[in-house]
Amino acid sequence: MSQDQIIDFIHRFDLKDLSHEQAARLRHEAKRLLMDLVGVAAGGSTTNMARIMKDHAAKHYGGGAVRMLCDGRSVNAMGAALAGGATIDSLDAHDGHRLTKGHAGAGVFPGLNALWQAEQPDDDFLSCFIVGYEIAIRVGIAQHATCSDYHTSGAWNALGVAALGARLTGQDSATTRHALGIAEYHGPRSQMMRCIDHPTMVRDGSAWGAMVGISSAYLAQEGFTGAPALTCEAPEVAEIWADLGQSWRFMEQYIKPYPVCRWAQPAMAATQALMREHALRADDIQSIEVATFHEAVRLQGYAPDSTVEAQYALAFPLAAMIAKGRLGAEEISDEGVKDPDSLAMAQRITLREDEHCNAVFPAQRLAKVQITTATGTLVSDYTPATWDPEDRPSDDELVDKFHILAGAWWHDDQRQSLLEAIGPLTQDGLDLNLMVDLMCQDRNTVT
DSSP: HHHHHHHHHHHOOGGGSSHHHHHHHHHHHHHHHHHHHHHHHHHHSSSSHHHHHHHHHHHHSSOOOOOOTTOEEEEOHHHHHHHHHHHHTTTSSBBGGGGGGGGGGGHHHHHHHHHHHHHSSSSSHHHHHHHHHHHHHHHHHHHHHSSSBBBOHHHHHHHHHHHHHHOOOOOOHHHHHHHHHHHHHHHHHOOOOHHHHSSSSSSSHHHHHHHHHHHHHHHHHHOOOOOOOHHHHHHHGGHHTTBBTBBBBBOBBBBSSSOOOOOHHHHHHHHHHHHHHHTOGGGGGEEEEEEOOOOTTTOSSSSSHHHHHHHHHHHEEEHHHHHHHSSSSSSGGGTGGHHHHHHHHTTTEEEEEOOHHHHHHTOOEEEEEEEEEEEEEEEEOOOEOOSOOOOOOHHHHHHHHHHOOOOSSSSSHHHHHHHHOOOOOTTSSSOEEEEEHHHHHOTTOOO
């Protein structure tokens, strides 16, 4: 596929041009991911990371009419994208793609929200949502195929946002190419494993990816030129783009049941399965050995100091799930990491690398768990995380997750109104203006 064909897809893709069956399938998944991201943004708004970034945007990116997610204050489009990306990224509960080793939606959704308010286009929101994902994911796959190091998601989801910026500002083919090139060149090529080893608020770079994507589109519109985006144009990545618009990488997203790094979740799934099968309680467990892939072992995290550290940990969130019987935002909050039962359980856990798990990563993320009790030893199968593309959560499960996360920020009436604006997940309807108004409200605002 040529660069011109990629750009044509960016500007022309519309769900209404697909067969009814295919459009319904893509629209359904888009609404599911949209609802999930709004819920994550609401839950993330309780964190210090989100608060700091929203205040930062309000102070330094003012002068615009774009309302920040879960806030209500108006800033410019770049500030809203930055704050929105940080708000979602502050709670590690958002969707992702295995081959990118990262997250498209955490940059694409806040970028689209900011651009939509700024440009007020005559376009289809869900079609744009899908375009942003599809471009970002393929760029992410291409980057991992051509770069020797592991960059954060912002390095590649910036191009998904830039593509949307070019589309929503009506750019021609040449200008769109410059927008993509600027975004690739200036996207935050930060080192992901540095944040894994030293968890802080810099996180996965999606906030900066969203901001850079919008900036790149506006710069290109104003005549700024960019080097060619090699992740789109290089001959060695041509195969990645060959089926654009025919095969949908967008449909390959996993969704997280727990608000922690996806790499930790296979161990949780394996442990939970053993505990249910054998009716185990926390008090029954003497020790747990987790065998998994190298990157997951790097998470470690036996006694995190904050929610930032707990979300990039394995031992502590696994222990909290066992000790508290669930794992939501509360269990890995700044207060939750002080829980004595969870800390004590973490000391019974050991982590080790497993050759098979290493061999199949990242296409598969697996863990094998051994639990020792007073009466013997139990061993799980090699287990993936739940809610992978092959094991999608039901709509009802996603609605439950939405209420759990968003309930920390919005009251019942607000959440229900937002779900009504999004509309039944299996139907076409979307009250866009109401949805944007509701999802940009501050905490427990009465409407």
